[in-house]
Amino acid sequence: MTLFWLITVLFVGGLLAWLAERWQAAAPRWVALAALALAAGLAILLLSGADAMTAWPASPAGGAWLSELEWPWIPRFGISFHLALDGISLLLIALTVFLGFMAVACSWTEITQRSGFFHFNLLWTLAGVLGVFLAMDLFLFFFFWEVMLIPMYFLISIWGHEKRAYAAMKFFLFTQISGLLMLLSILALAFIHRQSTGVYTFDYFTLLGSRLDPGTADWLMLGFLAAFLVKLPSVPFHTWLPDAHTQAPTGGSVILAGILLKTGAYGLIRFVVPLFPDAAHRFTPVAMTLGVLSILYGAKLAFAQSDLKRLIAYSSVSHMGFVLLGVFAWNALALQGAVMTMLAHGVSSAALFMVAGALQERLHTREMGRLGGLWPKIPRIAVVALFFFIATLGMPGLGNFIGEFLVLLGAFKVSVAMTSLAALGLIAAPIYALIAIQRTFYGSARATRPIADFGVREMAMMAFMIAAMVWMGIYPQSMLEVASPAVEKLNRTAAVGAMLP
Amino acid sequence: MTADALIALLPIMVVAGAAIVVMLAIAVRRNYRLTVILTLLGLVTALATLPLAAERAPLAATELMRIDRYALFFIGLVLATGVAVTLLCYDYFAKREEQKEEIYILLLTTLLGGAVLAASSHFASFFLGLETLSVSLFAMIAYPIKERLPLEAGIKYMTLSGAASAFLLFGMALIYAEVGVLSFAELGRLSATADFQPSVLIGIVMIIVGLGFKLSLVPFHLWTPDVYQGAPAPVTALLSTVSKSAIFALLLRYFVVSGSYSYESLSAVLTFIAVASILVGNLLALLQDNVKRILAYSSIAHLGYVVVALITGRVLGSAFAVEAVAFYLVAYVVSTLGAFGVVAVLSVGGDEAETLAAYQGLFWRNPGLASIFTASLLSLAGIPLTVGFVGKFYVFSSGVNADLWLLVWTVVIGSGVGLYYYLRIVLAMMKSADGVATAAVPAAPAPLVGCLTLTVLVALLLWLGVYPGAFMEMLQSLSKTLS
Numbered sequence: 001m002t003l004f005w006l007i008t009v010l011f012v013g014g015l016l017a018w019l020a021e022r023w024q025a026a027a028p029r030w031v032a033l034a035a036l037a038l039a040a041g042l043a044i045l046l047l048s049g050a051d052a053m054t055a056w057p058a059s060p061a062g063g064a065w066l067s068e069l070e071w072p073w074i075p076r077f078g079i080s081f082h083l084a085l086d087g088i089s090l091l092l093i094a095l096t097v098f099l100g101f102m103a104v105a106c107s108w109t110e111i112t113q114r115s116g117f118f119h120f121n122l123l124w125t126l127a128g129v130l131g132v133f134l135a136m137d138l139f140l141f142f143f144f145w146e147v148m149l150i151p152m153y154f155l156i157s158i159w160g161h162e163k164r165a166y167a168a169m170k171f172f173l174f175t176q177i178s179g180l181l182m183l184l185s186i187l188a189l190a191f192i193h194r195q196s197t198g199v200y201t202f203d204y205f206t207l208l209g210s211r212l213d214p215g216t217a218d219w220l221m222l223g224f225l226a227a228f229l230v231k232l233p234s235v236p237f238h239t240w241l242p243d244a245h246t247q248a249p250t251g252g253s254v255i256l257a258g259i260l261l262k263t264g265a266y267g268l269i270r271f272v273v274p275l276f277p278d279a280a281h282r283f284t285p286v287a288m289t290l291g292v293l294s295i296l297y298g299a300k301l302a303f304a305q306s307d308l309k310r311l312i313a314y315s316s317v318s319h320m321g322f323v324l325l326g327v328f329a330w331n332a333l334a335l336q337g338a339v340m341t342m343l344a345h346g347v348s349s350a351a352l353f354m355v356a357g358a359l360q361e362r363l364h365t366r367e368m369g370r371l372g373g374l375w376p377k378i379p380r381i382a383v384v385a386l387f388f389f390i391a392t393l394g395m396p397g398l399g400n401f402i403g404e405f406l407v408l409l410g411a412f413k414v415s416v417a418m419t420s421l422a423a424l425g426l427i428a429a430p431i432y433a434l435i436a437i438q439r440t441f442y443g444s445a446r447a448t449r450p451i452a453d454f455g456v457r458e459m460a461m462m463a464f465m466i467a468a469m470v471w472m473g474i475y476p477q478s479m480l481e482v483a484s485p486a487v488e489k490l491n492r493t494a495a496v497g498a499m500l501p
Numbered sequence: 502m503t504a505d506a507l508i509a510l511l512p513i514m515v516v517a518g519a520a521i522v523v524m525l526a527i528a529v530r531r532n533y534r535l536t537v538i539l540t541l542l543g544l545v546t547a548l549a550t551l552p553l554a555a556e557r558a559p560l561a562a563t564e565l566m567r568i569d570r571y572a573l574f575f576i577g578l579v580l581a582t583g584v585a586v587t588l589l590c591y592d593y594f595a596k597r598e599e600q601k602e603e604i605y606i607l608l609l610t611t612l613l614g615g616a617v618l619a620a621s622s623h624f625a626s627f628f629l630g631l632e633t634l635s636v637s638l639f640a641m642i643a644y645p646i647k648e649r650l651p652l653e654a655g656i657k658y659m660t661l662s663g664a665a666s667a668f669l670l671f672g673m674a675l676i677y678a679e680v681g682v683l684s685f686a687e688l689g690r691l692s693a694t695a696d697f698q699p700s701v702l703i704g705i706v707m708i709i710v711g712l713g714f715k716l717s718l719v720p721f722h723l724w725t726p727d728v729y730q731g732a733p734a735p736v737t738a739l740l741s742t743v744s745k746s747a748i749f750a751l752l753l754r755y756f757v758v759s760g761s762y763s764y765e766s767l768s769a770v771l772t773f774i775a776v777a778s779i780l781v782g783n784l785l786a787l788l789q790d791n792v793k794r795i796l797a798y799s800s801i802a803h804l805g806y807v808v809v810a811l812i813t814g815r816v817l818g819s820a821f822a823v824e825a826v827a828f829y830l831v832a833y834v835v836s837t838l839g840a841f842g843v844v845a846v847l848s849v850g851g852d853e854a855e856t857l858a859a860y861q862g863l864f865w866r867n868p869g870l871a872s873i874f875t876a877s878l879l880s881l882a883g884i885p886l887t888v889g890f891v892g893k894f895y896v897f898s899s900g901v902n903a904d905l906w907l908l909v910w911t912v913v914i915g916s917g918v919g920l921y922y923y924l925r926i927v928l929a930m931m932k933s934a935d936g937v938a939t940a941a942v943p944a945a946p947a948p949l950v951g952c953l954t955l956t957v958l959v960a961l962l963l964w965l966g967v968y969p970g971a972f973m974e975m976l977q978s979l980s981k982t983l984s
Contacts, residue, residue, distance in 0.1 A: 076973040077898075114865075146885040153924075158931050165928050172924060177917040183894075184909060187901040 002042050003069045003083040006093070007130050009038045014123035021116025028119040029104060035123055036100045039130075043097050046090060047482075066090065073140070077190075078200035082137040086486035088269065088339055089133045091479060092262055095346045096133070098468070099258040100126045105461045106354045107251035110361055111159060118159060118251075121151035125255055132263045138186045139202040141271075142179070145227070145263070149175055152260065155252040156244060161360075167240075167247035174240040178230040185223025189275070192216065208274060208493070217279040224272050225283075231264030234324055235294045238317045245313035246366070250357025253309070257316050258350035262342045265323045269338065273327065274490060277497025280328070287328040288411070292421045294321030299428035303435060308359065308366045311436050312352045315392060318425060319345045319400070325422055326407035332491045334410020337403050339483050344391070344399030344472050351388045351465045355381060358458065359440070362451050368436065373445030380454040382441045384462045389433040391469050394426050399472030506562035511550040512576050513566075513616045519543020520609035527602045537591050540605040544584050544612070551577050559982060564684060565626035566617070571823070571983040574976075575619035575750040578831060582742050583612040585838050585954055589735040589845045592948035596849070597645070604644055611637040611739060615747035622758065624673045624683040627751060631669070634744055635662045635715070641739065642732040654731025661724045665714030672707030675700050689760040705761055706770060715748050718808065719777035722801050726789075729797035730855065734848050737793060738841035741800050742834045749807060753826055756811065757819040757983055771812050775908060778805030779915035786922045793855045795922055796840055799881060802915055803833050806896050809908045816903035823980035825895040828973065832880065832892030835965070839877030839958045843870055846951040863930040870947055871930045873955045880962050882923040883916055888965040891973075 013035025020027035046067060068084040085093075103122060111118045128148025135141035149172060157168035190202050193210050201207065212220065230237040241261075245253050273280045280287075298318030305311040319341060326338030358381060359374075360366050375382045391398040394405075404426065412419040454462065472479065507514075523539050526532075551573055559569035566572075587608060594601040614634025621627045639662070643655025677683060679700045680691050692701065710721065717725040729737050756762055782802030789795045807829050814822025847854035847870065854860070864871040880889030893916065900909040965972055 072970075073968075074970040074973065076970060076977060143885045146890075150879065150884060154931070157928055169921070169924060169928070173917065173920060176920055177913070180913050180916055183897060184901060184913065187898055191898075191902045 001069065002045060003067055003085060003134055006039055006042045006046075007083075007127050007134070009035055009042065010123045010127035010130065013038070014120040014127065017119035017123060018116045021114075025115065028116045029108060032104045032119040032123055033101070036097060036104065036126075039100070040097045043090075043093055046085060047094065068136075073137075076200075077139070077202065079139040079202050080137050081140060082203060083131075083134040083140075084136040085134060086489075087483040088266070088486045088490075091339065091343060091483055092133045092259075092266060093130060095262070095343055096126055096129050096259050098464075099254055099346060099350050102258075102350060102354065102461055102465065103251040103254045105457060106254060106357060107249065108457060110250055110357065114158070118155070121154045122251060122255070124148075124151040125155065126259075129255075129259050129263060133266060136204040137202050138190070138204060138207065138271075141204075142183055142186055145179055145182075146176075148260065148263070149179075152252065152256065155255075156248045159249040159252065160247040161249075162247075163243070164247045167243040170240045171244040174230050174237070175227075178226040178237075181223045182227035185220045188216075188223075189220055204271075210275075212276070212279075214278065214282075217276045218282070221272060221276040221279040221283065224267065224275070228264040228267040228272060229290070229324075231267070232261060232320045232324060233264070233317060234290045234321065235297050235317065238294070238298070241317060242310045242313040245316070245353070246307060246309040250354060250361075253353035253357065254350040257313070257353055258346040261316060261320055262346060265320065265327065265338065265342050268324070268327045269335065269490060273494045274497070277494045280494070281330070284328045284330065284414075288325055288415060288418045291321045291324035291328065292418055294318065294324060295422050295425035296321075296428065299425055299432060302432040303428070306368050308356045308368055308371070308436065308440060309353065310366075311368075311432060312349060312356060315352075315429070315432060316345070316349050318429065319349070319392070319404075321425070322404050322407045322422065325411050325418070329407070329411040329414045330491075330494065331410045331413060332487050333413075334407050335487045335491055336480055336483060337406025337408075337410055339403075339487065340399065340406060340472070340476060340479065341403030343479065344403045344469070347465055347468050347472070348388050348391045348398075348400055351462065351469075352385070352392065354458075354461070354465075355385045355388065358454065368439040370446060371440045372443040373441070374451070375441040377445065377451050378453045380459060384454065384466070385441065386437055387466060388469070389437050391473075393429040393433040397470075397473045399469050399476070402473060402476045502563060505557045505560060509554045509557040509560045509562045509568040510566065512547045512554055512573070512580070513613065513620065515543060515547040515550055516580070516609055516613045516616060519547070520606055520613065523602075523609060524606050527606070531600070531602055533595065533602060536602040536605050537587065540587050540609060541584065543609065544580055544587065548577065548580050548584075561622070562620075565623045566620045567622035567686075568620055569982050570979045571750075571754065572620035574827065574979055575747060576616045578834065579612055579615040579619060579743050579747055582739070582746070582834055582838065583608065585842070585958065586735055586739045586743075588950050588954040589738060589838075589842050592849050592951045593733065593735050593845050596851075599645065599647065604641060607637045607641045607644075608739070611641065611743060615743045618747040618751045621751060622685050622754070624677070624685075627755075628666075628669065628673070630751070631715070631748070632666065634747065635666070638662075638736075638740060638744060641736045642728060644736065645733060650731040651733060652731075654728040657724050657731075658728045661714060665711045665721070667711075668707050668714075669711030672704040672711060675704035675707065679704070685755055685758040689758050692760050692763070702764055702766065705764065705767060708755075709752075709767075709770065709774075712748055712752050713774060716745055716752075716804050717797075717801050718774050718804055719781040719801060720774075722778070722781070725801055726785075726794045726797040729800075730791060730793045734793070734841055734845035734853060737796075738838055738845065741796070741837050741841065745800070745804060746830045746834055749804075749811075749826065749830060753811060753814075753823060754983060756814065757823070762815045762819070768812055768815055771808055772905075772908065775805045775808040775812060776911045778802060778808065779911050783915045783918040783922075787918065789922070790857050791855050792844060792857060792860065792926060793853070795926065796837070796844075799919065799922070800833075800837065802919060803837075803881070805915070806893070806912060807833070809905075809912060810896050810899050812908065813899035813903040813905060816905070817899060819983065820977075820980045821899060821902075823983055824973070824976045825899045827976050827980070828895050828969075829892040831972075832888040832965070835958060835962050836877050836880035836887070836889050839873060839955060839962060840881065842951065842955045842958065843874040843877065846870065846947055846955065849948050849951070857926065857929045860926060860929045861932050865933065867947060869952065870955070873959050874930065875927050876959050876962060878923040878926055880966070882920050886963060886966050888962050888969070890966055891969045 017028040017031040071081040073081040131144030153172045302314035323338045326334040394401045617630030639659040645651045713721040786798035810825040880887035883889045883893035
């Protein structure tokens, strides 16, 4: 039941936030915070239970699952409201709720119009994401997958910047069409299962063992891949991302970069590899190539940008390439690295977007050519920006380094060539990160009037983000342990399915 | 005729009676509100007799009509749509100058035609029902007779409809000349035993041509945008829902009962029609700036999706096709009523609210109506949480299950393109209203009756989208009764 309430709290909170606007203009913010606090409470409840259960050796269900819930929903097609939680989901849920707080907090002064509807959309996106991380019925998964899109579309198209209509439309078309391809694969998988067993079902655990002939498996996997690679995004499906990120309001960018991209990675880990281990294994060279391409090409494009938000957006493409590489390296080490990268990138990119949003709120521009020399004027923003750019370039002791290092370590066992190329990303990242710092904060000042530095609210937010980042870097074991049983189990299923040694 | 048969036909007879009562009431005393109340009363009574009829089903009431649960379901759909359209008409026509009571007689006869079509099992009742429906619609479309566009639309629809009827009759005649029977069941029985290939096939194709006109399937769709645009908004709602769903119900019954699925070449014809409708409808909708025309082209595409479900019946058996078609039609009817309902409610002040500019900033001027419109459009686009998604799910399921990948890909492409123009309307509603739209739409308070109707429709749209299980099971048991 905890899982059900976790999602419902946000849905109901969203509705209340919308209604609360009539009562008082500031009320939606507090309602949103209250809903997130409730969700956080539930997540902590799950987390505390998690410690008890990881010690639990081999339960009948395989031991990796911490909590489960199953209600019949559409019995006609064997669809059920089936939620389950393992370590990976738990970490991602914690990230989602954490960044949810940040998104509300960083919109505190930025969103002045229609704040009720804004927070409604914000909370519904988060609820959809939580659903995605928990759904264990493929129909339900698709349902949540789409539910998170529409509010996000509204966030961009109503509160976005100058080219918002174009960006919102592009975001929606890319994700929706690729989502339809996934729906086709889901349906085909369910029908093939029905043909062989005579039972309609969309249940993940039942479908896991489906026997597919190789040709079919390839096609079905491609359907899933389409949705996840677009969402991740991987080169060459990344073109929606810079537009959407750049045009979204800060709160929207935080969610988009911090959480929504992770749903694509999560989908790869949870569905593509376990459902089609054989096909995924055949696809490995392509996937690894795409991962390396994303790392290098994303970094190159980030370097070439003059718009600060676009630069951060392309750096996301580059970082998510590591996740793709890690997922398809087929060992527990790399998979752990992928999960760590997801968490660390979630925090670091969200923080960078908050910095960029703060600059835009104050200076009304994101063009680095019109920034510059800001360090003496706004030292606190500058220091925070420097910290997170350094985190993003992979400084040891901070979260991103752990994730990327583990991925490279894992991938090295599989392909030395790919790993060496991917490692070049670690050289490219400092280049674009330092360029960004240089052009924004150093040099001669262009703005002459005084600019407000981070206030108490913003410093408090950043303190949390910095603490999270440092924690991930210094004590990653705490998170690796939570994810470990799930990772081991996924890796075993995949290896057995693909008939690896 | 037995008493049972009379009771089974009660829903249809009550509607016919209501039309006469309303006509007499108008003759005695013109009172707009009374007319509407009588109409509603008639429709509700007819709906209330459905359970009575259901107890007798399945039953062949005369040779012409077969009252089974399939027929009663579609009669119920037609009548319920009629109630919604009546309520939408109430505000829309209330302030018009012309004599406005007669529209309700025409509305009732349209519904009568639809109900007859849903139950007909014979070429004679098929044609009678279709003509009752179409002739009433000509008059309804051209009802604001002093205006240019409705008149043009009415005449256009009448001419083309006449041509379509001619095709239809010719097709029936060809089949009769070859087989010598007019009842669907007899036809099915005979064609199972003997091979009547050429002329029966030509006859069926001609019937498809005739019905294709009425269903506005490509390449017989040319009248659709003009007529949708010209007709008063509530009439457009009626035209795009009742006539489409009743005619499709008949087409499906004809296919299943008369054994037309056994003709392989028909699949090819229908596949062509479906692919063309989906592509042409969606692509041409991209080019429009008029909301009614966008919805017109989108309805062409939606009927294409239904044809996909119809085609798969050949592979999957008729039961699944019936279930999928029925669900999709309900989804389509609910969403379309919602969309045209908003147009109707916004047009109450006088001019039709049909340009995209008229919708600019609606989200901030009237959030309630804008949310309803958004929900309806998202449902038409097939986004989860709405009934349209479950409808799409059925179409995809049937296509994937039947391995008809050409059709499935067309539906995917169509849905992708469709999103673009539905979102265009949504985006227009979200733009800030600064100075642009205030002139385009008078700030008249939205009428109460219309808004309540729309609220109920949206509640239904969301309910069936989130919790479709019970309804699906009802359709599943119903689908087995048609054979």
